[in-house]
Amino acid sequence: MVLVNGVECDSVNVHDRALHYGDGVFRTFRADNGVVNAWSRQFAKFKDDCERLALPSPEKSTLEADLAKVLAAHPDTVVKMMLTRGIGKRGYSFDPTMQTTRIVMASPIPQYPAGWAEQGVKVRVCDVKLASQPRLAGVKHLNRLENVLARSEWQESEFAEGLMLDFNGNVIAGTMTNLFIAARGVVATPDLSRCGVAGVTRERILDFARSQGIPVEVRDIALDELLNADEVLLANSVIGVWRVRELRDKRWNEARFTPAVKSKLCEHES
């Protein structure tokens, strides 16, 4: 099911600025039994991202009405929620009062191999690097060609995810996941002030670690440091968390932080 501005519809106007410029934002998350975990955080991030692009965010209640319709039809699903600048004339300039386009859609929950969630995943390092653009960094916007190109580097199903670096050799994220490392009792996650997307699950994991008194660092992480970490985690609001088991010649067996994170992410949050 797809709702466009609250109405069931499978198309968008060909003049929508999302199509022409990627002029919009989105969030993706799963619903189980008709419930979205951490919806308040999803909405808060959506609203923040709208502000970053000077897009007028819909009211929370408007999105909730859309969600209710979609989840009534598909209680167990992946929801994608998008807001575009709307239907414009040709050219980059836009009228700040123009009507946005709101899209809420349900897709099947992806069926990954069961072993991935349980025993961890094998990952690779992508050749495509993330460009440094502080004006867009952190925002889940619709300009995602870097991710598309990175994801197109492999077809082998053995790799669950590809890690993306910036041009300085820092690991920033997976193509669709945020990333954490744990080493000697300290948890670190990449600084996303120059590139990358700051997901809700990343925020939940940061909050959880802090609540446990675990020292948390948000900073640059070189690939070598990741390879020497005790534990590497990938997370997003669809998969939850995957432990990295294998990257290049490195194997990881340690799983101290991952099970605690996994259990925390299952707890319901409004």
Next chain:
Amino acid sequence: MVLVNGVECDSVNVHDRALHYGDGVFRTFRADNGVVNAWSRQFAKFKDDCERLALPSPEKSTLEADLAKVLAAHPDTVVKMMLTRGIGKRGYSFDPTMQTTRIVMASPIPQYPAGWAEQGVKVRVCDVKLASQPRLAGVKHLNRLENVLARSEWQESEFAEGLMLDFNGNVIAGTMTNLFIAARGVVATPDLSRCGVAGVTRERILDFARSQGIPVEVRDIALDELLNADEVLLANSVIGVWRVRELRDKRWNEARFTPAVKSKLCEHES
């Protein structure tokens, strides 16, 4: 008039990857009396850009059939021609054999103040910088948020265009134009190997200068160098060429190269 895969239509499928990821390329150019000047170059660039994104380019004849339909209805128009990866499932990965979406649309020719083409334009420098991404540099792709944000910095109609710099202080382009400077008989245009879009009119101007025996340089140009140039030109396939008349405290009166370029761009090319 809008053609989607050759059929008149004003919408695209909501699962099109252009909408979700900006996964596609485009070109924009004008037609006068049903004729597109330098169409062969437009097609060549379109095809090159498709290759850069591993998109299968349509045949030239297919695009020409679309163009003929659109120009029969709108002989004097701005044409936008897009190719998207097509209708996909959720997620960044795609099937390389998937069916692309071809969009050809006509829009009114923009009516700029007559003085702009004749006496030159006033421009400003944008705060938004262009990120360095060699994998996408030069390509007219659908990830255009940098241009959108830059163009949103001003509403004043006195400014015809905004210049965009990279993070090293080099001038790269206008939000919708390529840029040339002329100084002491030498013409220079920014190197677009790290960011920017390489337009057809830029190529035509480079070829023209070379054909006239004018030394041409494609290289980094700092803003200060531009401010000290004898002449500054902005060009694209809709406006042709505009001379820059005013930027910050600087005024330009010299117009040696511009009239010759203008006259050359009017000559018909297949």
